[in-house]
Amino acid sequence: MFEHDALGVAQQVSTGSLPPPPIVQRIVDEAHARYTGLGEGTVADYIPELAEADPAAFGLSVVGADGALHEAGETGIAFSIQSISKAFVFALVCDEIGHAAVHERVGVNNTGLPFNSLIAMELNDGSPMNPMVNAGAIATTALIPAASSDERWERVRQGLSRFAARELTVDEVVYRSETATNHRNRAIGKLLQSYGRLDPDPLETVDVYTRQCALSVTAHDLAVMGATLADGGVNPITGEQVVSSEVCRDTLTVLASCGMYERSGEWLFEIGLPAKSGVSGGVVAISPGKGGIGAYSPLLDAAGNSVRGQRVCAHLSRSLGLNLFASARGGASGSEESHE
Ligand code: DON
Numbered sequence: 571m572f573e574h575d576a577l578g579v580a581q582q583v584s585t586g587s588l589p590p591p592p593i594v595q596r597i598v599d600e601a602h603a604r605y606t607g608l609g610e611g612t613v614a615d616y617i618p619e620l621a622e623a624d625p626a627a628f629g630l631s632v633v634g635a636d637g638a639l640h641e642a643g644e645t646g647i648a649f650s651i652q653s654i655s656k657a658f659v660f661a662l663v664c665d666e667i668g669h670a671a672v673h674e675r676v677g678v679n680n681t682g683l684p685f686n687s688l689i690a691m692e693l694n695d696g697s698p699m700n701p702m703v704n705a706g707a708i709a710t711t712a713l714i715p716a717a718s719s720d721e722r723w724e725r726v727r728q729g730l731s732r733f734a735a736r737e738l739t740v741d742e743v744v745y746r747s748e749t750a751t752n753h754r755n756r757a758i759g760k761l762l763q764s765y766g767r768l769d770p771d772p773l774e775t776v777d778v779y780t781r782q783c784a785l786s787v788t789a790h791d792l793a794v795m796g797a798t799l800a801d802g803g804v805n806p807i808t809g810e811q812v813v814s815s816e817v818c819r820d821t822l823t824v825l826a827s828c829g830m831y832e833r834s835g836e837w838l839f840e841i842g843l844p845a846k847s848g849v850s851g852g853v854v855a856i857s858p859g860k861g862g863i864g865a866y867s868p869l870l871d872a873a874g875n876s877v878r879g880q881r882v883c884a885h886l887s888r889s890l891g892l893n894l895f896a897s898a899r900g901g902a903s904g905s906e907e908s909h910e
Contacts, residue, residue, distance in 0.1 A: 577885065582896075608877065611870050612869060623868035629643040631792070633794050637807055641790065644866070650783060653707070655730060666715055672713070676701050676710055719774040739786060740784045744786075755779065756772070799821055847876060853880070855883045
């Protein structure tokens with residue numbers, strides 16, 4: 571990670587809305603320009619096709635809860651959503667089966683271990699622990715009510731498309747590349763089954779999970795999806811209520827504790843927002859009531875989080891007054907004047 575104070579950006583304080591659009595655009599441009607030259611990190615290659623990503627690709631998008639759009643860089647480049655899908659499938663499942671059932675079946679505590687750990691399950695009596703690690707995500711996908719795996723997959727695809735305000739499709743090359751190499755996730759599915767924690771067929775469930783990870787999105791899509799979670803489940807582009815506001819609260823809570831894997835504590839300490847990353851280089855961060863941030867840069871740190879994605883979110887959190895834990899005596903200082 572990095573030292574918060576090393577950012578050299580003044581900490582603004584949260585108000586009820588984003589600053590006026592020209593200020594947000596200026597700050598988005600600044601954040602993008604500041605980290606364009608940063609070459610730290612490596613492109614993931616454990617899914618062979620991901621190694622083909624352009625290390626220079628970098629897009630940043632902010633969508634307000636009112637639908638206002640602010641973008642810089644390559645916000646239209648398509649990449650596979652990977653683990654970021656976990657957040658939105660979790661929201662769909664919460665909407666279907668409710669808070670208590672998800673809490674009981676999947677859990678909401680951080681494992682402190684890498685996202686594809688099997689040890690975490692073994693140490694916790696087979697509990698997948700939380701929906702943001704692979705075990706918990708596979709268990710969550712299994713909870714989408716459906717009579718067959720095909721129907722479950724279609725419900726996932728349509729649900730995530732409602733968050734994105736457009737019809738999402740699978741990147742078939744990435745899907746096939748991961749299917750050829752996802753032995754570990756199949757082992758996780760079988761282990762869940764052995765503990766009696768998965769009702770549908772484990773390998774079919776892992777296949778649905780692999781497809782959801784291969785859905786093709788852009789940084790812009792991620793910002794729209796995040797803005798939907800920021801606005802009580804109403805998509806700011808379509809006006810559709812995708813999930814309830816209670817589900818958004820529950821999803822953001824789990825993202826805050828588990829969204830950035832074993833680095834979730836550090837992320838919250840430095841940035842103060844619920845967020846989710848994916849191994850292809852996407853990051854979505856959510857400012858409740860205000861909007862969503864979508865970032866894409868495929869250079870990752872050792873935990874699998876986009877390096878530039880983390881930096882731009884830190885910059886925006888500070889400059890736009892988004893940190894949920896920041897306050898100032900006597901009220902907010904996130905006014906237009908304080909940004910000048
Ligand atoms: O299951 C996997 O390993 C991938 N489909 C997703 C992993 C991922 O995105 C982890 N991210 N940091």
